[in-house]
Amino acid sequence: MKLHNYFRSSASFRVRIALELKGLAYDYVAVQLTKDEHLKAPYASLSADRLVPLLEVEGEKLSQSMAIIEYLDEMHPKPALLPADARGRARVRALAQTIACEIHPLNNLRVLRYLARELRVKDEEKSQWYRHWCREGLDAFERQLAGLPASVYCHGETPTLADCCLVPQIYNALRFEVSIEGLPRTMAAYHACMALPAFQKAQPSSCPDSQA
Numbered sequence: 374m375k376l377h378n379y380f381r382s383s384a385s386f387r388v389r390i391a392l393e394l395k396g397l398a399y400d401y402v403a404v405q406l407t408k409d410e411h412l413k414a415p416y417a418s419l420s421a422d423r424l425v426p427l428l429e430v431e432g433e434k435l436s437q438s439m440a441i442i443e444y445l446d447e448m449h450p451k452p453a454l455l456p457a458d459a460r461g462r463a464r465v466r467a468l469a470q471t472i473a474c475e476i477h478p479l480n481n482l483r484v485l486r487y488l489a490r491e492l493r494v495k496d497e498e499k500s501q502w503y504r505h506w507c508r509e510g511l512d513a514f515e516r517q518l519a520g521l522p523a524s525v526y527c528h529g530e531t532p533t534l535a536d537c538c539l540v541p542q543i544y545n546a547l548r549f550e551v552s553i554e555g556l557p558r559t560m561a562a563y564h565a566c567m568a569l570p571a572f573q574k575a576q577p578s579s580c581p582d583s584q585a
């Protein structure tokens with residue numbers, strides 16, 4: 374398997390976590406987003422959406438982090454990243470999508486670049502945009518967790534798809550100085566995950582293309 378990704382990409386980070394949790398070996402192919410490598414050959418001809426991550430597996434090119442993680446979970450069921458029951462799966466997917474579908478698209482590189490380059494939004498206003506949508510999404514995440522039974526991770530006693538999404542989002546929140554005050558369940562799950570070797574190995578600073 375070949376994972377085309379970028380160390381700081383949170384969508385890539387989600388997939389790296391899933392691969393590490395499942396103990397799956399992969400070739401790391403760096404795509405430098407800051408150098409627009411995702412928009413140029415050879416990556417642009419490989420990736421239909423010109424986004425990372427992209428997983429090459431047995432001649433197939435899989436895109437979209439959530440689809441990739443669910444594929445890995447189906448092909449390599451242990452340890453499971455989704456609960457065995459339908460209701461549990463719906464809860465975990467709702468948590469994961471709160472991050473992947475509500476927060477991330479508003480704060481993605483091309484959106485921030487459009488704000489800055491086309492709309493001429495100042496740096497401070499761009500940061501304010503980032504912090505606003507990130508914090509609003511994390512508040513929604515915390516309210517969802519508050520409605521669930523107490524657990525070590527986001528849902529239950531083992532990491533799930535929700536944790537694969539949460540950890541990269543908190544990593545970005547810390548990087549962009551988003552307040553993480555008043556998010557007790559969210560931060561407890563984050564710290565529980567970060568104590569695990571799989572999350573440590575997947576984090577940006579452990580990546581071959583990591584820039585200090």
Ligand SMILES: N[C@@H](CCC(=O)N[C@@H](CS)C(=O)NCC(=O)O)C(=O)O
Nearest residue numbers: 382383384424425437438439482483
């Ligand atoms: N929904 C996609 C999002 C993929 C995505 O937006 N990746 C970002 C990096 S985290 C990217 O490639 N951005 C390039 C850009 O915005 O130009 C997924 O979950 O894989």
